[in-house]
Amino acid sequence: MSASRMRAPGGYDRRVWLLCLASALGAGSYLGMHQLLNALFVLRLGYGPEFWGTVAATGAFSFSMSCMLGGYLGTRLGPFRTLALGAVTYTLGMAMPPLTGALPAGLQRIWMLLAQVVISSGWSLQVVNVIAALGTVTQGSRGRGPFTLNEVFSSGGMLLGAAVGGMLPGAIARLQGVSTELPGPYALALWVAVAGGLANWLPIGMLQRGAGRVPVAPSSAPARSSASDGPRTQPRRRIPLEGILLLLAACGFATNAGHAACKTFATVYLDRVFALPSATIGAITSSGMCATALTALIAGRLGRRLPSGLMMIVGALGMALALLTMALWRAPAGAVLGLIGVFGVLGLWRPAYQSLQMEMARPEQRAAVSGLTSMSMSLGFGGMGLVGGQVVARAGYAPVFLAGTVAALISAGLAMILTRRTRRRAGQGGASDTTARA
Numbered sequence: 001m002s003a004s005r006m007r008a009p010g011g012y013d014r015r016v017w018l019l020c021l022a023s024a025l026g027a028g029s030y031l032g033m034h035q036l037l038n039a040l041f042v043l044r045l046g047y048g049p050e051f052w053g054t055v056a057a058t059g060a061f062s063f064s065m066s067c068m069l070g071g072y073l074g075t076r077l078g079p080f081r082t083l084a085l086g087a088v089t090y091t092l093g094m095a096m097p098p099l100t101g102a103l104p105a106g107l108q109r110i111w112m113l114l115a116q117v118v119i120s121s122g123w124s125l126q127v128v129n130v131i132a133a134l135g136t137v138t139q140g141s142r143g144r145g146p147f148t149l150n151e152v153f154s155s156g157g158m159l160l161g162a163a164v165g166g167m168l169p170g171a172i173a174r175l176q177g178v179s180t181e182l183p184g185p186y187a188l189a190l191w192v193a194v195a196g197g198l199a200n201w202l203p204i205g206m207l208q209r210g211a212g213r214v215p216v217a218p219s220s221a222p223a224r225s226s227a228s229d230g231p232r233t234q235p236r237r238r239i240p241l242e243g244i245l246l247l248l249a250a251c252g253f254a255t256n257a258g259h260a261a262c263k264t265f266a267t268v269y270l271d272r273v274f275a276l277p278s279a280t281i282g283a284i285t286s287s288g289m290c291a292t293a294l295t296a297l298i299a300g301r302l303g304r305r306l307p308s309g310l311m312m313i314v315g316a317l318g319m320a321l322a323l324l325t326m327a328l329w330r331a332p333a334g335a336v337l338g339l340i341g342v343f344g345v346l347g348l349w350r351p352a353y354q355s356l357q358m359e360m361a362r363p364e365q366r367a368a369v370s371g372l373t374s375m376s377m378s379l380g381f382g383g384m385g386l387v388g389g390q391v392v393a394r395a396g397y398a399p400v401f402l403a404g405t406v407a408a409l410i411s412a413g414l415a416m417i418l419t420r421r422t423r424r425r426a427g428q429g430g431a432s433d434t435t436a437r438a
Helices: 014-044 049-077 079-094 097-102 105-138 145-176 184-199 201-207 243-263 266-272 278-302 308-328 332-360 363-395 398-428
Strands: none
Touching: 014 049, 014 079, 014 097, 014 105, 014 145, 014 184, 014 201, 014 266, 014 278, 049 079, 049 105, 049 266, 049 363, 079 105, 079 184, 079 201, 079 363, 097 105, 097 184, 105 145, 105 332, 105 363, 145 184, 145 278, 145 332, 184 201, 243 308, 243 332, 243 363, 243 398, 266 278, 266 332, 278 332, 308 332, 308 398, 332 363, 363 398
């Protein structure tokens, strides 16, 4: 038996664990540490929340435009090689923001926006192809399990990244004998995030040993099925790039718009409005990541027989409630509870969303489908970041959190329609509901 096909603890293919480790290191260095520190760094350079919103939106739109490229390259080169290319790209991009202070003031804005383009483009290649690679390795036979495991690893990485990232500026400032209101400690701390990106190359390099040659199944190949699905019914329930897939994309757009209202502006909100130290902000953000991991574990244990569509509905409604708390309870406690709530429900929503994509897609279309849905999610995130930054500058943070609440409610409504349509289509195919599998 080849090393790439050896079974590891939990009965999963060894490559599943390597993919999850790559997600943890990438998410920890970029989503956990870099994004937290970069927001505070931009503020210390003298820019306001409206420019930070533009930076976040630039990253999201760059991610979006690269998603279909990630799907194309994943189809042509294979998901394993493509995610390796992505890891190299976003690590190099993370090395750009710490150099901002050495540039003339007139070039700093352009440089920071360019850095977001490079980082987000590389990150999209990894994200799109990690999901496609999990679908390729498992062939859909393990249901939501591998995607839940990946969510737990990613959240754990983000938790550690945010916690360490929040403590670094204060520690560096004390060593240098300077104030944490200066940009220098944040620039140095950002280099630690770069080191985390470099560490991510190790599991991805191990995946290339044979895993990069895993073929993408041709369209004429028999449909893969779980033990409960017959080969004759599977093709009739696959509906890529049609009505149900478009509903999935719309759900991703709306949910990530709600997510962006919290993730893009919560750090700035806690820093500018309540003047909390970076270590405290990092601890709060880490608590949110911990909530994501815990809910993903709970969902994996208790939700094995629940439809993916229902998990998405519950997640979207929970996000709406958390964002409403942030909007109406204008105190640090309201912000903390709302942030933890938003991140927590993502542990329910994301694995169900990712699993449903792979259930729908034919084997040769997994990377393309993942690219399309990732693109829609990033468009929602970028739109909220771009508009929200301007709203914050004029009307404060509460209207942005309310807008996120509305977006999450729209996502819940779309998920209800999606659930009904998938059940009806499965019934017409004479098979069990595609969303009912764990």
